[in-house]
Amino acid sequence: MTPTIRVLGRVRLSRTTEESTSVERQREVVEQWASMQDAQIVGWAIDDGVSGSVDPFHTPSLGPWLTDPEKIGQYDAVVAWKLDRLGRSAVLLNKLFGWANDNGKTLVSVSESIDLSTWSGRMLASVIAGLAEGELEAIRERQVSSRAKLRELGRWAGGTFPYGYVPVRVEDGAGWRLEVDPVGRSVIQSIVDDVIAGRGVPYAIKRLNDAGTLIPTEHKKSLRGGTPDASKRWFQQTVRQLIRSQALLGYSMKAGATVRDDNGDPVMIGEPLISLAEFERVQKMTEKKMTYDRREVPYALTGIVVCPGCRRPLRHSKTQTKRTMKSGEPKVYEFVYLIHPDEYKDRCEYGRSTPIPLDYAELFVEELFLDEVGDLSVVERVWMPGDSRDEEIRAAVAALDELQALIGTMASETAKQRLRSQIQAKDAELSALEASPRVEAHWKYEPVGGTYRDQWESSTSEGRRSLLLRSGITFALRVDTGGQRRTKSAPGATYGEILVPADLRERLGISQP
Template sequence: MTTGPGMRAAIYVRLSRDTDESTSPERQRAACEALCDARGWEVVAVEEDIDVSGFSRGLERPGLQRILARLADLDVVVFFKIDRLARSTVDFAEIMKIAETQSVALASAQEPLDLTSSMGRAMARVIAVFAELESDTIGSRVANAHEHLRREGRWTGGRVPYGYRAVPNPNGAGRVLEVNPDEEKVIHEIVDRVLAKESLMKIATDLTRAGVAAPGHHSRQPNGKRSDSERWYTTTLRSLLTNPQLLGYVIEDGKPILRTDGLPLVTRPPILDMRTWHALQDELSRRADRSERRRVGTSLLRGVLFCSVCGGRMYTYVAGGRTRYRCIGRLKQRQAGQAVGCYGPSVAGKALEEHVVSEFLRGNGHLPVVKIEMRAAEDFTPQIRQAEEALKDLEADRYERGLFKGEDGAQRYAAQYAKLEERLSSLKAMQSDAVPGGVEEIPTGKTYAELWEESDTAGKRDLLLNAGTFVEVAPAQRPGKKLDTSRVSVYFGVEGSIRRAEAEGKDPDSVITGADRADLS
């Protein structure tokens, strides 16, 4: 490789963020052009990678790839400094290797290196090592600074979490996050609708139509990054509702930062209380279950209606423009290679549903509806384990790693150890008095008839299931257009729940035990 006048040069410019005036793209390009003018090189190409990280992207940078793709037409690649070309020693060595195979020289505008000689290339590798070390050191300092700011309760920048807003720190420098009243109201409205069994799709559609600013809307992001998403989607809602930042937690890398006592670090007012949060997560988990998703939008009697011949569930199908229920036991038996013992009886859907609803409201319409909520058990075992591990780490810091030296160090060690021991003792006491999980009955103030009128198909089906409704259909004895109600058996309460458990292959004893407990209470 030679570096004489008349060589064809390509200038490469890279900047992670277009905010650093000292290494702006214009400054980099001007320095590279000055070097080319001084050497008598002809600039035939200029490629830039702006807002592109050389560390995380490696060689996968558009501008760099365009230069590497046309090395056969070049004699030299000019860059501002080595750290603009590559952020790691491995990447720099790879670029040098590729350039050498094409007899293309590399030239730095700011570093006096002759990369056409073995000694010059060796020195370049040494500089690249120190550039990589500097990059790692800067990253470590930034991470430590952010960690310190988070633990002080200050905002470190980036995207403002929905439900909060960045304001000047009233207790000192920097900015902090406080609850945004308007967005807090939106969150509570969303949570209430989710807990009321409304679909995420409908909630997202309503919010978009109402013009409520989405988390990525430009109107709510005066500071930090934004996604430019001005519409609400189900993914937007799920991401928002599963974010622990609603509890006031400080999040790093998608996980809450823990204090020395093992509990999450809370530096801002929570938007949701813990009980509402757990109820919300339980409801979202229920919806994530495939079996639960299949229930939405299906027929009224799905999971309620069974065949009296084979005991299997009956499903809907459309014949002649009308909906009917039928048993598919025959098909299942044939697919399983079993002897066919059920011919698959069917029944008119509308007439059957009207009959079952009439029976349900006649026997249950006047009864009050009680909402059953599972009360999560209190368990402090994870926090106890974290506190025990923190104690072990503290002991290792002093007796194995040699920290906490001197009289002041011993005092600091003793104070931290006493604090952790106190926390551990408190957690163990809380665990010994922990409230076990159970079922809580909450009156709704409405009757089954009132709630029935307000509910959609999925809600009405839930009412039937919660009331222990079990419907069994026998084969038709004679043809006819009207429903023969003598072939339909409808059961409610404990008897219906026991029959349904038996039909689904479950243990009916649990139903009986639950009924006994209800009678005792």
């Protein structure tokens, strides 16, 4: 009596094609074959949503049946509706064929009548495997071409969408477009406002974390109907990447570069989240990353006190001292000092000045500030954007810079010629814009009410720092102890100077030092 063939049914459905036969239909075909062969189905290896390019040995369901010794002994044949349900790569399929031969297994494709137990079946399988791989390559090429076309049309090509937008299906036609997400846009605008107002990225991070605002990845998860993790926190890298991306301007991006049309103009994926003037100001204000104060909330004098010699900001240094109290209990004392940046100590005449205790520096700065401007009316810099033509000129210049930088990276003459055409079109546009009269964007000081003393005395430490940053006022400070250690009895001589920007000094009517 011929022993019953033990069958492992193989079903795979890929999300990459709409022409796949359903899981139910594939199972039905395998069951019909088993019934006709008087075979017994002992198990199913069903991989739903797994691409044919994945190695069969690494697929979630079939993989264990090919690698687990206990499971390998439970079946004699792997039966699938078509050969491409086992895989679409000729290399990977031949690897599977070799494994089956070494382990005494048979692979069967029902629709193509392939049985690897015969030499003709093995030959036909090799031919079909090559065709399957070609079909997979065609699928990939169609996907790449479709995504490129969608980007050119300003449509969303799928994948990860920029924070501040949400995918919406296009009503008149196929595909999707990106619309502004009010929640994301509000968060972005609040960060931009913090940076422009001088409160800085660390302040924005603390505010967002204190408010329990979802980070971008978790917010997008909630938009897709998932359950977000509200415990994840905002960090500097997250915020800086967000506000330095041109996606905020509604530009279509590919691999970090702006997608442009034949005229060199950026392809728009949606309405800009912030204005070009705001974007440029944020880029300027976040060019240099603060490496000397990584706390969520900076010290009050971070970026405010500089060396009188090289004018570089002094950084904060924290030390701890452990002492034993009379009760025998240990107590830790923390001290914070302002010191010269280590990397510039040997390049500046004051590079090895005595460290300045932070609390002493804060009192000294307060006294200097109030003595100099305390009784004057507060004026703050307000950014006056130029007309729309001014923004268009800056956008055209940025486009030219980007296109010219790309030419050197292109190998093909066709790509270079297209870039040259885009550059010529953008250059002609820039010439026309420059020939027209325009109002340049500029800073302007405007009174905001009250005196500097009023604002200083009514503000918190963060508020005082913000006031100084918005005004552009800094302080040059050093302590000279003659090379000796600073003590209470020998505090040394303190040299300080308030540095008021020339335009603010003129606006306030302060004489030049």
